[in-house]
Amino acid sequence: MDHRPQAWGRPRDDVYGPYDASYLHNNQPKTATQSPIVTGTSVIAIKFKDGVVMAADNLASYGSLARFTDVKRLRPFLSTSVVGFGGDVSDMQFLDRHLNELAIDEAYEAEGCSAGGLGSSAQEPDASPGASKGQLNAANLHKYLTKLMYRRRNSFDPLWNQILVAGFDSASAPFLASVDLRGTAFTSPSLATGYGAMLAQPIMRKYAATEEDAAKLTRDDAVRVVRECMKVLFYRDARSLDRFSLAVVTRDGVDISEDEVLEQQSWAFAERIRGYGTQTV
């Protein structure tokens, strides 16, 4: 009988054998994400004269399985910006929560209750809601996400996403930029992730090749182009869905509709496809 206190209440060694603590010792190196698991496909966005339009379908795939069909991949930030996520959905959720915390903390700073807040605190409460009270704009948010993603890649623990950020910059001009899992950041009048870069980007560039072209597009034009692109993506991207979310960011705020459906599909072209698939002739 073992009377030592550390043996109290434990299975007896002479009956059960000594405790096997090997599972507590992890001799393997720390591992991080090596591949995405549940994924979202393309996100596309185009600038127009008063803002940015962004779209992404509502599908989260588990490999080739269409696993979740009601997934919102466009997230508003402070009702002035939109963030669109492609890639791993759990990393997207992590980022969404993180940005939510960031937004709350930023609001504390703007409020001016903190000791250092004398400058901004004199803001009158009924100043126009669109005006930024020193809030983070889309350009700031994009820079922050870039640093975050680059930092994670440096620690070999990447957030497996490709992200588009839409909104306005400090000069109140429409802003659209991208950042990926390696922290590579860039901007362009139209942007697309994943298959969208191959299928949608050429279409969008027909309408907005340059910033000047984009500044001539109306909101309706931009929405029409984006809808057209979503249709092409649904035709050719096997990991896509005909239900999608559409966000329009203007100086008045963010307008996200999460129940868009692709209208007027025509699959006639599928008949003419030859060279792969099951047909023999």
Next chain:
Amino acid sequence: MAAMFSQNPLMNGPNYSVNDAPRIGAPEGAREHRFDPYTDNGGSTLAIAGADFAIMAGDTRLTSGYSINSRFHPKLFKIGGTTADQKDATIVLSVVGFAADGEALKERLDAICKMYRYRHGKPMSVKACAQRLSTILYGKRFFPYYAYAILAGLDEEGKGAVYSYDPVGSYEREQCRAGGAAASLIMPFLDNQVNFKNQYIPNSGEGHALVERERRPLTRREVEILVKDAFDGAVERHIEVGDGLQMMIITKSGIEEVLLPLKKD
């Protein structure tokens, strides 16, 4: 799963499927996925030192495999100015290779130059900045910045200075240097046109007796044309180069920036 996000068709196998999920203690034949922290964003840079000026140039295309991510993504950065628009900067850094590393490298060097100016009350000399950049790069010797950097400015005597680097900090001062995707296309052209390599005075002799053409510093105008020609040539033969040409001309009166169109195909 690099293939899923790579837009390079060469790298693309069949796309991600359940079978590809990593398995622990996998049997033989199992593939292990590893995150590759690097990628090549293409593009090319070029710098030439003149007698009292230096010219830095780079295209503005940002690629990922066969895709063009952006047609305007600058590779040239003014370094060490006191303001956000860097209007009083005296040094230019160009980075080409992996864009995220390039950006990080630029921000670090810029911050260091700003600290130097704050502490010493004068801008950093190109020579000092060049050495510091080497130290930064070597500091990440075992997880390098995948970026080919070129630094340009005017030296203490007012002469154009160009320093070129490899990703881990080896550097030397040169008359001219091309970097990035089309470096191997541009560099021989520069050897011939800037350093007059393989240019001999006609009928000056046979074999070793041939007299080399006398080297002389090029004028600013000549260099600008040379740069444009070099890039036009590179655009023609290299798919990762194109869209726009950004040039920065460093003289004692400041840094002048020129943007020229390149072929967008």
Next chain:
Amino acid sequence: MTSIGTGYDLANSIFSPDGRNFQVEYAVKAVENGGTSIGIRCKEGVVLAVEKIITSKLLKPNANKRIATVDRHLGIVYSGMIPDGRHFVDRARDEARAWRDTFKTPIATADLASRMGGYMQAYTLYQSVRPFGITAIIGGFDPSTDLPVDGEVGRGPSCGAGGKVPGKTFGGPGLYMIEPSGLYWGYYGAATGKGRQAAKAELEKLDLAGPGGESLTLEQAVKEAARIIYVAHDDNKDKDFELEMTWISGPDGPTKGLHQEVPRALREEAERLAKKALESDDEDEDGKMEE
């Protein structure tokens, strides 16, 4: 003061023989010197107000806010030692964030009150610390509909197990007051600080607990809050003051479930009415005196 000289007031966490913690009682004294703070809970939401004594002409008007937001839907106002209050708010924000980290949902008013009550109480237990010199009023509006979990991607089942019950609501307005001892209760109307006696008397007249409370609109509550702060302010002794007011309504109300400052137009209207009400009161009293 019976405590003086007995030694039982020299340290925290020591009871006197008759069962009192004198350090806590001294902290209450500190609160009683602070500008009046009140909270009113009505059906549509909560109003918080504070009488901000202007200690110097060099202070910027409308700056140096005294009512703080915690998360998005909670407000805290306090009377007493302002630095203690600031720390209290910092802690409340940490608690709200920790709650979100754990449960992926905003903290309920009652839960924040509970945690902050526990925090205050801990400062009565140890020799090494002193109690908070504040009494805090926490107001909030807990989501009255099913809120999405942070990071949630879909809508979930529309009916059946895990589905939503149509028409079912919960949550609602909450108002709590925490004292230096850590004691906290939920209130219909709460007042603390220098003018608490007068303020409490006025709050009781509103009949917030009874049918009066049911019928009081949020806008009326704002006006009442302004009036009560004006009533509670002692003209003779105190310097000028500034009125700071915030409110929290449900998702269908003016603040859409957020804790926000009362818009300037409404606040000024409320102040105008408050001053008018005071003047007519004075006239009434003067009239009686003459009789």
